[in-house]
Amino acid sequence: MMRWNHRIKMFTAIFSLAAVLTACGGGANEAATKDSAQDAGTLATATHSADTSTTETSSADTNEADAADTSSNSAATGSSSDEGKIGLDSTLQELQQKYADNLGYIRIPIKDHPVRRVSEEGSKNINIANYSDAVVNMNTGIPIHSDSQRLIDDAFPFFTTVQAPEVSYVSWEEATNLERAMVKTLFISRQALLLTEDAMKNKDYTSQTFTDSMDFFKTAAEFDSMAPVAQHTYDITLTKLYDKARDVWGKLAAIDPVQDEAAFAEMYKSARTEANNTMGLLNILLSTNEEERLEQTYGK
Structure with missing residues (x-):
């Protein structure tokens, strides 16, 4: 198995922000995308944080x-x-x-x-x-996000055939645990980012959808939120990109847009960029010719 130690680069050459963070046609229709946006609001019931102070980790x-x-x-x-x-x-x-x-x-x-x-x-x-x-709370083992079959049915095609229909992909059964978790988590993060952008355009930060989006970002950024352990060499790089993304998500959720709209807008751009980088790599890793596509992008 080829090891990939190249420095992480921007994936805008593969997918533009507009391609990933706006609604697309093809395998994920608009109605399904809007319905799946509700998954960002399931965090309040899907997550049960617990105190970890009794265990040194x-x-x-x-x-x-x-x-x-x-x-x-x-x-x-x-x-x-x-x-x-x-x-x-x-x-x-x-x-x-x-x-x-x-x-x-x-x-x-x-x-x-x-x-x-x-x-x-x-x-x-x-x-x-x-x-x-799934990404779970390490204390309870409960997913921090929706874990429904409907989410998988919407999200897996979105990160594969919708983005690059000419490419051959592995099946859901062949994907690593981390890849599956990223399909679910990144799809919800995409919805949360789109809802956040709508709130910024309308200057409305009181809606439930905006609150749910910020709650999702806060939860994903918490130390207790544990992604699946790497079981493949490329999982390590995917983990690094996801950790960068969720760190920025946490910083975004910590800013009050009413008090500092400029800082919030700037952090939102960073949140989009890091999410897009992770989504781009995920698409490559789910393809059957992942090594060839990685070499085309980064060289040997």
């Missing part, structure tokens, strides 16, 4: 050579009492035997508590990792 160091086991969206922790633990204790071998699919990806359903404290034979390290295909 920190971001795990990412090593591309160990991409199948760890990533920057897992947390490393030392030994602690059962009280306040995050995740269920498991060994990597147990998870591979029980939950690995025919591609070797560990996929734990939401109902089976996807956040695990994973130990490996011969190592004292314990990694807290999310093995679902």
